[in-house]
Amino acid sequence: MPARRSASAAGGWKGSEMHRRSLLALGAAVLARPALAQAWPAERSIRYVVPVAPGGSQDIVARLFARHLTDALGQNVLVENMPGAGSNIGYEHVARARPDGYTLLAGSDSLSINKTLFPKLGFDVTGFAPVAQGVRVPQILVVRADSPARSFADFVELARRSPVAVGTPGNGSLAHLLGEQIQAAAEIRWTHVPYKGGALAVNDLLGGTLQGVLINIGAVTDHVKIGRLRGLFVSSAGRTHSLPEVPTLTEAGLPGATAVGWHGIVAPAGTDPAILARVNAALDGVLAKPEVAERVAALGLEPVTAPPEALGRVIEADAARWAEVVRRARIQPD
Structure with a gap:
């Protein structure tokens, strides 16, 4: 009669089999992720959360982007205003959303400011996945x-x-x-x-x-x-195209003083980089359209075409800079 396998041998075999299945499942997930990114956004409309009330420049820019991204991505991009608490209501909603590419956020410079201004937030405002800076303000x-x-x-x-x-x-x-x-x-x-x-x-x-x-x-x-x-x-480094007669802060007597905001797009942390890259590329194309460029210029804003990681660097640098101002001036939220 053939020798029976020992319990340890049997356990080792089972452990090896479970390890093999885990590796197969992991490999399948890795292979499926690009497929999901390629299929996106065919499943449903994209929610574009705007954390301010309708009517201001951030809302105007977000609606301009949404309208043209709908054509560029082949899927409806629907604006949803969620104002309140210094934009934190909208920020928190998106921070807790599934990172599947179907929820985007109209981000701005307040992401960096709020990190220090609201120290007890239940989420990290600089922890979003950067997508595109959009326009300088x-x-x-x-x-x-x-x-x-x-x-x-x-x-x-x-x-x-x-x-x-x-x-x-x-x-x-x-x-x-x-x-x-x-x-x-x-x-x-x-x-x-x-x-x-x-x-x-x-x-x-x-x-x-x-x-x-x-x-x-x-x-x-x-x-x-x-x-x-x-x-x-x-407050920009150079004069603006919309109001070229207005001097810069440096020209006005404060050398080196600049402070430029932005209206762009971020996504929940963990969103597939391939999806972020697609939105970034689509927005670059939108900003190159003559009617969009004309509208952006009329608002006095400056289009920015740069990869997602460039926006990430802006958010981090601004967070450090404005934290010092908030502390020195002892600014408290309302």
Whole structure:
């Protein structure tokens, strides 16, 4: 009679078989992932979560992208506004979504700012998968056309002689943080008046309640072009195409001072890199379309075509930079 196998031998065989099956399952999953990425987005529509209310420049840009990405990807890209809590309601929703490519987020510079501004968040705002930076968003300081401040130097002198109030789109916004940096560099103080969005701040400036508004350029480009408001500086490294007459911060007397936001796309962490690359390439094509380029330029924004990892570097660098400003100015969320 043949010798019976020992229990240890039998156990070893079973262990080897289980290991072999595990490897086969892993291999199947690895092979299936590219197939899933290739099939995406055939299964269903893509949700594009916008973490701000409708009407602002971030929402306008997101809707512009969604409309043209629908054609580029061959699937509906549906905008869903989820405003509130400094964009964190929308951020958290997407952070907890399945990383299958069917949920995207209209990200912005607030991702980097919120990491320090809201230290007790239940998710990491810089932990999303970067997709595309989309457009750069310079900030601008504007005053009424009848203001005695015809330059930033004039505005500094005005602030030193008497109290001035400067509105921003909100507490902890990029404009607010930039304003704190400018005040420190110029050795002046103004009264910061945060609003729930930029439109209300602009209305109060036009009505004479404020002496200035620091805001993203797209919110006031038309007002400056028709002469209702005057731009004193833009925060980009070079002058903008939409308002070429407005000097940069460096030209206005603060060398090296730049602060540019962005409106782009991120996805839940763990989303297949192949899907991220497809969305990135599709958005590059969208930004190259003449009608999109014209609309972006009219908003005073600057298109960016770069791989996903470039946006990741922007988010990380901005998180470190603005953390220092938030701490130094002791900025607290509303």
